[in-house]
Amino acid sequence: MLNQNPLWRYLLVVGVLLLALVYALPNLYPEDPALNINATRGGAVSETTRQQLEEQLVASGITPKAVTLENGQVLVRFQSAEDQLRGRQVATELLGNVNYVTALNLVPTTPAWLAAIGASPMKLGLDLRGGVHFLMAVDxxxxxxxxxxxxxxxxxxxxxxxxxxxxxxxxxxxxxxxxxxxxxxxxxxxxxxxxxxxxxxxxxxxxxxEFSLNVSLSGALIGILLYVGMRFEWRLSVGAVLALGHDVIITLGLFSLLQLEFDLTVLAAILALIGYSINDTIVVFDRIRESFRKLRDATPEETVNDAVTATLNRTVVTSLTTIIVLVVLFYMGGALIHNFATALLFGIAIGTYSSVFVASGIAVQLGLNREDMLPPPPPEKEGEGTEPLL
Structure with missing residues (x-):
């Protein structure tokens, strides 16, 4: 008998395929040879100039597909590459090379409804598109x-x-x-x-x-290690610190990969990330301790899974709320805190999944069990359990 899957799985697969098909459609539309005409010295091309250029092209026997004025520049679409080269010569003779810059271009013909949803053709490399590659080296x-x-x-x-x-x-x-x-x-x-x-x-x-990044991060991690070890259990303490190290290393790796500037604002974001991530981790650990006391017959893996599932909704909602604020800072905060917002945006996404999957998983691998999480039995009082003499 064949395995049967729920209907929603088939609908999900069909939806993903349809979405992929829609975003692949722009590659089926050819590109138009075009001219981009910009004004020099920060100026803008006027509507009068656009009309004069269109009239001159028609007078020269060239029928362009469209001549549009957008964002202070003129875009001329042609039927063929031959018309494109002739049109550039006409534009140069009419406008000159001093006040205007004329550049050859290829413009996609993607329909407006596809462009409205962000669908665009692939950017082909020089080996597939053809052409000449100019490289200007600057010291x-x-x-x-x-x-x-x-x-x-x-x-x-x-x-x-x-x-x-x-x-x-x-x-x-x-x-x-x-x-x-x-x-x-x-x-x-x-x-x-x-x-x-x-x-x-x-x-x-x-x-x-100015202060040392290594000293700051090391001091923060050592303090967290001691606190979690005293408040919970040493296995959870090691898991928390390794998860924090994982968050910091991956966030620093992003800055190294993208060659972003690392300054004091980014250092502040890293320290804030440590505090945010350990807060999420402590919430999960607290629920793990409660689950160990409540689920007497469950294995450690089942108990940790129950605790993580119980706190997952709270963790996701908290992270999404924080990310909304950081997105506003990223786009509207200005250049001075751009890298600060970048570090926190990426770090909180990494810290959310490390609090759920990494920290508790390491504790389980280190042998966390129910006996480790139970409170110690109260000390016996002197004479307790003995028969009275009278």
Missing amino acids: MKAALDKNINDLTQAFRADLREARVRYRSVSADLERSQVQVLLRSAEDVVAARAALSKLDREYVFTDGAA
């Missing part, structure tokens, strides 16, 4: 060093102009930053005010705020 180290040296000279001139006393202004080329040593706290405030007028994107860091 970023030399460019950054020159920028820092220029900023150093500018900072000296601006501080002198603002009559702010300083001890020295030097360039730290290794860290790509300018170090300003001032005489007093009042001078620090005055220097910030003077330099902030130049560029609001400058990030000022007080030297006293």
Whole structure:
């Protein structure tokens, strides 16, 4: 007899296949040869220019598919690559190369209803699409060093102009930053005010705020190890700390993989992540202890599974609520806390599943059982259990 599955499983498979088919449809639509025309010096192309270009193309015997003005730039779609090359020559003769930039392009013809749901064709590599690959190498180290040296000279001139006393202004080329040593706290405030007028994107860091990442994380993990060991049981303590180490290492790995800047705000996010993750873990551990006292005949695996299932709803709802706030910070918080929100967003997702699957699983592998979670029996009183003499 064939195995029979519930109807919802078949519906789920059909739904996934239909969704995959819809998002694969854009690859069936060809791309149009096109021209992108942008104004230089941050300007925008006007509607008058668009009309003049369309009229000139028609007068030259070229019938474009469409000539549209979007976001300050003109997009011209052509019937063939030959019309595209002729159209570029016409646009260059009409507009020139000084005030406008004309670029060849291939534009997808994906229908509007597919584009509205985010469906777009695959981006083919050079070996599949064809063409020429231009690579311009830039010595970023030399460019950054020159920028820092220029900023150093500018900072000296601006501080002198603002009559702010300083001890020295030097360039730290290794860290790509300018170090300003001032005489007093009042001078620090005055220097910030003077330099902030130049560029609001400058990030000022007080030297006293620097501390060691290794010392901070090690101290936090050791404190958690001792607390969980005294409050619950050493196997749960080891599981909690290993789960926290797992969360921190994976979050740091994301920053290393994406080459994101690691600064004090990210360090603060890592420490906040440790506190958030251990809170979830403690809730699960507390329910595990209650389940061991309630389920007398269950195996350790069944008891832990019961405790995790009982707290799963609370864990997921708490994490989703926190993620909503972090998404707002990520998109609206500005550049200064962008990496802070990134670390917490990724870390909380990792910490949620580690609290459920990693911490308690390690404790079970270390031999956690019911006897370890029961309270010790009360000490016997002197003379208890003996017959009275009279």
